[in-house]
Amino acid sequence: MQLRWLFNSPVKVTVKTVTKGRLPGEPELTSAESETEKTQGVFLTxxxxxxxxxxxxxxxxxxxxxxxxxxxxxxxxxxxxxxxxxxxxxxxxxxxxxxxxxxxxxxxxxxxxxxxxxxxxxxxxxxxxxxxxx
Incomplete structure (x- = not known):
C-alpha cells in the first residue's frame, strides 16, 4: 500500500543474538547485536x-x-x-x-x-x- 508512510513511522530495533555452548553449562560462545529498522503504527504509540x-x-x-x-x-x-x-x-x-x-x-x-x-x-x-x- 502506497499510503502506509502516513500511518506508520520508522522505529529502530536492536536485536541481540546469543550463541550458547553446545553442552549444558558451557559459557556463551558469541554474542552480537544488530540494529534494523521496522515500522510501527503512529496511532498505536x-x-x-x-x-x-x-x-x-x-x-x-x-x-x-x-x-x-x-x-x-x-x-x-x-x-x-x-x-x-x-x-x-x-x-x-x-x-x-x-x-x-x-x-x-x-x-x-x-x-x-x-x-x-x-x-x-x-x-x-x-x-x-x-x-x-x-
Whole structure:
C-alpha cells in the first residue's frame, strides 16, 4: 500500500543474538547485536498522546469524566486549566529527562516557556476559545 508512510513511522530495533555452548553449562560462545529498522503504527504509540490533538483529547476526557463524578467541575475553567498545565509539564519533563536527549541546559530553559504556551493552547482548545477573537 502506497499510503502506509502516513500511518506508520520508522522505529529502530536492536536485536541481540546469543550463541550458547553446545553442552549444558558451557559459557556463551558469541554474542552480537544488530540494529534494523521496522515500522510501527503512529496511532498505536504513546507518542500519539504527546501530540497537540492527543494532549487536548486527554485533558478533555479527564475533565468530562471528573465532571460526571463532580458536576461543579464542568462549570469551572480552572479544572481544564490545571489539567492542561499538568499535561504540559508532564510532556516537558519527559522530553528533558530522556537520557538520549541532546538538549543543553539553555535549551531546556528555553523549552519551558514554549511548553507553557503549548499547554495554554491545549487549554484554549479544550474550552473552545477562538484565538482569532469574536
Amino acid at each position: 504513546g507518542r500519539s498522546l504527546l501530540t497537540f490533538p492527543g494532549a487536548t483529547a486527554a485533558v478533555l476526557l479527564v475533565w468530562q469524566a471528573l465532571g460526571i463524578m463532580f458536576p461543579a467541575i464542568l462549570s469551572s475553567h480552572w479544572a481544564p486549566f490545571i489539567l492542561s498545565m499538568l499535561v504540559g509539564l508532564f510532556i516537558y519533563v519527559v522530553g528533558i529527562t530522556d537520557p538520549k536527549t541532546i538538549l543543553s541546559r539553555r535549551d531546556k530553559l528555553i523549552a519551558l516557556p514554549i511548553a507553557f504556551v503549548n499547554a495554554l493552547q491545549v487549554f484554549t482548545a479544550v474550552i473552545g476559545i477562538s484565538l482569532l477573537g469574536k
